[in-house]
Amino acid sequence: MAERMLQFVRLSQAQPEKRDVAARRSDFGEIYRYEQFDTASAPQQASRCSQCGVPFCSVHCPLNNNIPDWLKLTAEGRLEEAYEVSAATNTFPEICGRICPQDRLCEGNCVIEKGFESVTIGAVERFITDTAWERGWVKPPRPRAELAQSVGIIGAGPAGLAAAERLRLRGYQVHVYDRYDRVGGLMIYGIPNFKLDKAVVLRRWQQFEQGGIQFHLNCAVGQDISLATLRERHDAVFIATGVYKARDIDCPGSELSGIVPALAYLTASNRSNLDDPVPEFASGALDAKGKRVVVVGGGDTAMDCVRTAVRQGATAVTCLYRRDKANMPGSMREVKNAEEEGVDFAWLAAPDAFLGEGAVTGLRATRMHLGLPDATGRQQVAPIPGSAFTIPCDLAIKALGFDPEDLPRAFEEPGLPVTRWGTLKVHHRTMMTELPGVFAGGDIVRGASLVVWAIRDGRDAADQIDAYVRAKAGGKLAVAAE
Structure with missing residues (x-):
């Protein structure tokens, strides 16, 4: 190990190179030149790992990935073993x-x-799995x-898919229900291509x-099928719908078009890039071309919006x-x-009112100062x-975060308990709601969060579902007839 690892004292950090700013502003391709991070450079960078006794990288990873182990295997050129170690704890390492x-x-x-x-x-990590x-x-x-x-799973996002794979490997008949026409949830329709090429997600759909x-797509629970029916049909149900209700601000002028x-906005852009017909995009209502754009918010969704508008x-x-x-919550x-690509940032400024007659023409904001915690x-x-002060704009995008939808009403199941924030209430050791056999995880439980946390919840929920079904069956599950 001493010869291959601990190379940080002589090797400098090297991230994958980015494409030229002018080139990446003109298309939606992934911005990093991943092909340059190859079988030579990846093992070199992996060899910089110190193989510390208490790996803080693993401690601070929601999945507790065995990062030093697969870094060492990569440094030694043992890539297939590195992949096996990485995939053991992460459903979607790429x-x-x-x-x-x-x-x-x-x-x-x-x-x-x-x-x-x-x-x-x-x-x-990306190199290993690609x-x-x-x-x-x-x-x-x-x-x-x-x-x-x-097992029935409601939601084909990262939490639902992680649970589906883990349960399928244990032999369960897994059915995933989603109201959209593709698998992936926000990984398909929320995250732009320049961060995550859709082919990377769609190949997982095919693999599963x-x-x-x-998969039962274009199937909205509460409309096309009821939660009660799913409970009758399956031995357990996992709710992993995510949170999609946009937060809003009560500003004068919010009724203006634009x-x-x-x-x-992001869904229209992603659908257009997938060659779907998007009337709102074709009409220009959700297209930033030729417009002055203001995005209100400071998280990763706001960064996705500003960088999409540039492109x-x-x-x-x-x-x-x-x-x-x-103090920005985003990465x-x-x-x-975003700064490299020409986005201007108005720090310490809050919106007061949207200006215009019929259509928005500007946003009036006030400077802010930071006080005590x-x-x-x-x-x-x-x-x-x-x-x-006023920022002229023809398109204003609110990127203020997401809240959960009213699932008890949407699912016509008043017995489904929620917290005071509207998220589903579960027993955190079992991840089961008050309804026997109905589990929940991901953003619909923890609130809007990261994909990696959704994966963690999906994998943990699969373990709890397996334990519940086995206990209900007296410890021995029936093998399906051939």
């Missing part, structure tokens, strides 16, 4: 390697970060024995179907956020990418009197 905020999680807590810069964990796909090491989730018991997971929620040909793009750069890498530890913000 997706996490692309979109996880590594600067806040694994890489941000790397032991060698102080003084030597962290190991490029995300890039190596190599596994190229060489045919990624196999459909086929069980050794088929069980008679079935080959493994026997059955003011849209972030998800509607659509907006004449000016401004991000308005009421705190400063250091600093995404902020840096509140009960959550974040600094409070307060307006600076007499500091109002």
Whole structure:
């Protein structure tokens, strides 16, 4: 190990190179030149790992990935074994390697970060799994024995898919129900191509179907099928719908045309890039081409919106956020990418009113200053009197986060308990709701969060569902008849 690892003292950190700014502003291709992070550079970067006794990268990873282990295997050129170790704890390592905020999680807590810069964990993770796909090491989730018991999963996003794969490997008949026409949830319709190429998600859909997971798309629970029917049909049900209800601000002028929620804007762009007919995009209502754009918000969704607007040909793009750069909730890498691509940031500014007659023509905002921390530890913000200013805009996008929909009403199941925030209430050890056999996880339980946390919840829920079904069957499950 001493010869191959601990190379951080002589090798500098090297992230995958980015494409030229002018080139990446003109299309929706992934911005990193992943092909340059190859079988030579990836093992070199992996060899920088210090193999520390208490790996903070694993501790701060929601999936507790065995990161030092697969870094060591990569450094030794044992890529298939590295893939097996990575896939043992992560259902979608190639997706996490692309979109996880590594600067806040694994890489941000790397032991060698102080003084030597962290190991490029995300890039190596992506490289390992992309190599596994190229060489045919990624196999459909086929069980050794088929069980008679079935599980219904509501939602084909990361939590639902992670649970589906884990349950399928144990032999369950898995049925996934989703109201949209493709598998992937926000990974398909919310995250732009320049961060996550849709082919990366769609190949997982194909792989899961080959493994026997059955998908029922364009199927909205509560409309096309009831939760009660699913409970009768399956031995257990897992709710992983995510959160899609856009948060709003009560500003004068909000009724003007040209003011849209972030998800509607991103979905229209992603559908257009998938060659779907999108009337609102074709009409220009959800297309930023030739427009002055203002995005209100400071999270990763806001960064997705501003960078999408740049690629659509907006004449000016401004991000308005009421705190400063250091207090933004989104990834600093995404902020840096947006700055490189020409996005202007109006820090410490909050919206007062949308201006215009019939259609929005501007946003009036007030300068803010940071005060003392509140009960959550974040600094409070307060307006600076007499500091109002106006940003001209033809398209205003609200990227203020997401809240859960009213699932008890949507599912026509008043017995489905919710918290005071509207998320589903579960017993956190079992992940089961008050309805026997109905489990929940992902954003619909924890609130809007990261894809990696949804994967964690899906995998944990699968374990709890398996334990519940086995206990209900007296410890022995029936094998399906051939």
